[in-house]
Amino acid sequence: MGYRTHTNGELRAENIGETVTLSGWVQKIRDKGFMIWVDLRDRYGITQLIFDEERTSKDVMEIASGLGREFVIQVKGDVIERESKNPNMNTGDIEILVSEIEVLNASLTPPFTIEKETDGGEDLRMKYRYLDIRRAPVRNNLMFRHKVTMAVRNYLSDKDFIEVETPYLIKSTPEGARDFIVPSRMNEGQFYALPQSPQTFKQLLMVGGMDKYFQIVKCFRDEDLRADRQPEFTQIDCEMAFVEQEDILQTFEGLTRHLLKEINGVTVDEFPRMTYDEAMRKYGNDKPDIRFGMEFGELNEVAQHKDFNVFNSAELVVGIAIPGGNEYSRKDIDKLIDWVKRPQVGAKGMVYVRCNDDGSYKSSVDKFYDEEDLAKWAKKTGAKAGDLICVLSGDASQTRAQLSALRMEMATRLGLRKSDEFAPLWVIDFPLLEWDEETERYHAMHHPFTSPKPGQMELLKNDPGAVKANAYDLVLNGNEIGGGSIRIFDKEIQSKMFDYLGFTKEEAKAQFGFLMDAFQYGAPPHGGIAFGLDRLVAILGGQETIRDFIAFPKNNAGRDVMIDAPAVLDEEQLEELHLKVTAQP
Template sequence: MYRSHNCGELRESDIEKEVTLSGWVQKTRDKGFVAWVDLRDRYGITQLVFDQDRTSETLLEQARNLGREFVIQVKGQVIERASKNPNLPTGNIEVLVTALTVLNQSETPPFTIENETDGGEDLRMKFRYLDIRRNPVKENLIFRSKVAMEVRKYLSDAGFIEVETPYLIKSTPEGARDFVVPSRMNEGQFYALPQSPQTFKQLLMVGGLDKYFQIVKCFRDEDLRADRQPEFTQIDCEMAFVEQEDILDAFEGLTKYLLKEINGVDIEKFPRMTYDAAMKKYGNDKPDIRFGMEFGELNSVAQHKAFNVFNNAELVVGIAVPGANSYTRKEIDKLTDWVKRPQVGALGMVYCRCNDDGGYKSSVDKFYDQDDLAQWAQVTGAKPGDLICVLSGDTNKVRAQLSALRMELAERLGLRDPKEFAPLWVIDFPLLELDEETGHYHAMHHPFTAPKPGQLSLLETDPGAVRANAYDLVLNGNEIGGGSIRIHDKQMQAVMFKHLGFTPEAAKAQFGFLMDAFQYGAPPHGGIAFGLDRLVAILGGQETIRDFIAFPKNNSGRDVMIDAPATIDDAQLTELGLRLNVPLE
C-alpha cells in the first residue's frame, strides 16, 4: 500500500494515527537537529517532521538528501503541529516520520513548482507535465472535468443519448481548412479529421434517436489566436421535431444549470437580440452586455458642417466612456494611437469632453458649436464627466474598430468583472455572406442551415436579405455556442447548394449520402454546439482556453513538448503513396 491517506485530508481528529503517505517533495527546511519536508500530491500538502530525538539520525540524514520533486513514501504518526499554518487545510498537524522510501529521484525542475512560478509560458509548455503539478493548472483541469460531468448529467437527465461519431471522415467544405490523413490501403486517397460532427448528427436524427449529444474533439486547420486551438472540444447536440424556440429553451436550461452548479449564480433572463441590432449597437455579433457604451450613430448630427472627414464617411459613430473626461490630453492621444494600430486600423479618433458644468470641449471645436456637441451627447447617452469617442469610415470597418475600442476601454475601466455573467441570444443571422473579393455568396454558418420560414424565395431575388433560422449563445462577450434549425428536405437542400455555387454533380459527390438519407423520412431537426474549452474558461473567470487544456498547442499550432508536427521517414511516405520534395506545378 503506497498510501493510507492523501496529503490533503489529515486533520486534528487524526492525531496519533499511524499513516502512510506518498507524493512529491515540495520543499525542505533543515535546522540541524530537525528537518521539515512539505509533501505534495493532487489533494494538498502535509508537513513531515524528522528529528534525531523522536525518529533517528539516519532518517534525518535521509531527509536532508531529498531534492525538490523527489517521489517518496513515508510512514509515521500524526501529531499536533507546534507552529500552526492557518493557510493550509492540514496546517494544524504534521507527520512524525518513522520510515522513508525514495520511490524515484528527480532532476532539478527547470522552473519552480509553485502557484507563482519563475517559468515563462514557452518553458512551461515544453515541460507541461511539470506545469500540471502547479495548483493553478491542476485546478483548471479539475474544474474542466467538473463542468464536463455536469454537462453529461444534465443532458442525460433530459433524455439525450451520447453517441460517438467517426474521426476519419470525408473532406467537406465547412469554412476552415481540413486536416487530412492519407490512407495507406487506398493509395492517393485521404480521410479528413472532422471540423464538427455536423452531418453525422443529422443522420442520427434521420435514424430516429431524437436527442443526441457528444463531448467531442474537432479539428480546424486555421490561423490561431489566444482562444483558438487546431484541436478543440465541442458539446455537440441535436434534437428532432423541434423549432428554434425548443432549442433555445433546452440550452438556456443547460446554461442556467451550469452557472448555478459551477458558479452559484442564478440567471433568470436570457435577453435576445437580432444580428442587425447587435451590429448596430455594439459593432459585433457577440457583444458583452455587462456594461453600456452602446454605439450612437451620428451621421444626422455630424455631417452638416465643413468637416469633410465626417462628411465623406459612410458612418460616423461614437460611444460615451463613463467618467473618462478625467483623461489627460496625453492619455487621449495614446488612445488615438491605440485605434490607429494595424490590428484595429482606424485612421484617427475625434473626442469630445463632457464637462461637469454642462459644457463641451472637442478636438473639432473649429467645426462644431456647443449645440452640435450637445446633440452628440444626446445620441451617445453621454453625461457630464464622460468622454465621447468618435470614429468614422466604411460602415463594416468602423463598427469593428469602435467595437475593439469599446472592449479595450471596458478592460481599462474594470467593467468586465469575471464573476458577473451576462448571457445573450443573438438570432436572425444572415443566411449568406458576400465574399467581397470573389463577389460570391457563401454560407454564414454552414450549408445545412435552414432559412427563416417564408424566406426561401428571396434567394432568387435578394440573397443577402435572407435570414437564417440560426442562433448564437453569447456569454460575457464570447460566443460559447451556436446552431440552427437544419434543412431536412432534399429539394430545399438542393436549392441551397445551387445558391452556394455547387453544381448538382459536385453536391452529390460531396453530400450525396445526406441527400439520399433525406429521401427516407428525415424529421424536422436542429441543434447547437457549445465550445467546451471556451465555456470552461469563462466559467473559470478567464478567457484564454489554453489554460484549461491539458496539453495545448502554441500560437503556431505546435506541441513544443513532443515537438509536433514533425517529419516522417521515407519508408512511411512510400507506404502512404506520398513523395518528398516533389515541386508543386
C-alpha cells in the same frame, strides 16, 4: 499496506495519534541539521513531515537530508499536533513524525519552481507541461474542467439526451475552414479528413430516430492561428428532432442556467434576445458584451451638416461615451488616438468631445461644430457630464469593428468586465449568406445545412443577401460560447441551397450525396447547437485563456513543444502512404 493509507489533503486534528502511510512529491525542504521539515504534495493537498534527531532514527534522518525537490517518496509515521499551526493549509493543524521513509524515485532539479507563483515562462512550462500540471493552478483548472463536463453530461442525460460517438476519420468538404488531411495507406491517393464538427453525422442520427443526441467531442480546424486559438478543440455537440428554434433556445438556456448555478453559484434570470442587425448597430459585433453600457450612437444625421469633410464623406459616423472620461488629460487622449490608429485596430483618427461638469462641451472639432451640435452628439451616445465622447468614421463595417475594439478596451481599463458577473445573450436572425469578395460568390454564414427563416426561401432567387437564417448564437460576456440552427431536412430544399452556394449537381452529390439520400427516407425536422467547451470552461473559471484549461495545449504556432509535433516522417513511412516525392529524370 500499499503506498498510502491517506492522501496528503485529508488528515486533520482528529487523526492525531494515528499511524499513517503517505506518498507523494517533495514540494519543499527546510533543513536545520538537527530537524528537517518536508512538505509532501499530491493532487489532494500538502502534508508537513517532520524529522528530528531526538525522535527519528539515524538512517531515516540520513535519507531525509538527501532529499531534493520533486523526489517521489513514501513515508510512515505518527500524526502529531503541529506546534506552529498554518491556518492557510487544510492539514495545517498536524504534521507527521516520520519513522520510515523510502525514496520511490529521485528527480532532477525541475527547470522552474513547482509553486502557485512560478518563475517559469509560458514556453518553458509548455515544454515541461507534465511538471506544470503538478502546480495547483493548472491542476485545479483541469479539475474544474472535469466538474463542468460532468455537470453538462448529467444535465443532458437527465433531459433524455443520448451520448453517441461519431467517426474521426471522415470525408473532406470544401465549406468552412481547411481540413486536417490523413492519407490512407490502404487506398492509394485517397485521404480522410479530421472533422471540423460532427455536423452531418448528428443530422443522420436524427434521421436514425435518436431524437436527442449529444457528444463531448474533439474537432479540428487547420486555420491560421491567432492568440488563444487551438487547432484541436472540444465541442459540446447537440441535436434534437421535432423541434423549432424556441425549443432549442429554452433547452440550452436551461443548460447554461444549470452550469452557472452548479459551478458558480450564480442565478441568471434573463437571457435577452437581440437580432444580428441590432447587435451590429449597438455594439459593432455579433457577440456583444452586455455587462456594461457604452452603446453606439450613430451620428450621421447630426454630424454631416457642416463643412467637416471627414464626416461628410463617411458612410458611418458613430461614437461611444466613456464614463468619467473627461478626467483624461490631453496626453491621455492622444494615447487613445494612437491606440485606435494601431494596425490591429486600423482607424485613421478619432474625434473627441469633453462633456464638462457645468454642462458645456469642448471638442477637437470646435472649428466646425457648436455647443448645440455637440449636445445632440451627447444625446445620441447617452453621454453625461464628466464623460468623454469618442467618435470614429469611415466605411460602416470597418468603423463598427474599430469602435467595438475601443469599447472593449475601455471597458477593460475601467474594470467593467468583471469575471464574476455573467451576462448571457441570444443573438438571432443572422444573415443566411455572406458575400466573399475573393471568390465573388455567396458562402453560408454558418454552414450549408442551415435553414432560412420561415417564408424566406423565395428571397434567395432575387435578394440572397437579405435572407435571414434560422440560426442563433449564445453569447456570454462578449464571447460566443455556442451556436446552431434549425436544419434543412428536405432533399429538394437542400439541393436548391447547394445551387445558390455555387455547387454543381455533381459536386453536391460527390460531397453530400449520402445526406441527400438519407433525407429521402423520412428525415424529421431537426436542429441543434454546439458549445465550445474550452471557451465555456475558461469563462466559468473567470479567466480569458483557454490554454490554461487544456491538459496539453499547442502554442500560438500550432506546435506541441513538449513532444515536438508536427514532425517530419521518414522516407519509408512516406512511401508506404504513397506520399514519397520522386525526383524526375
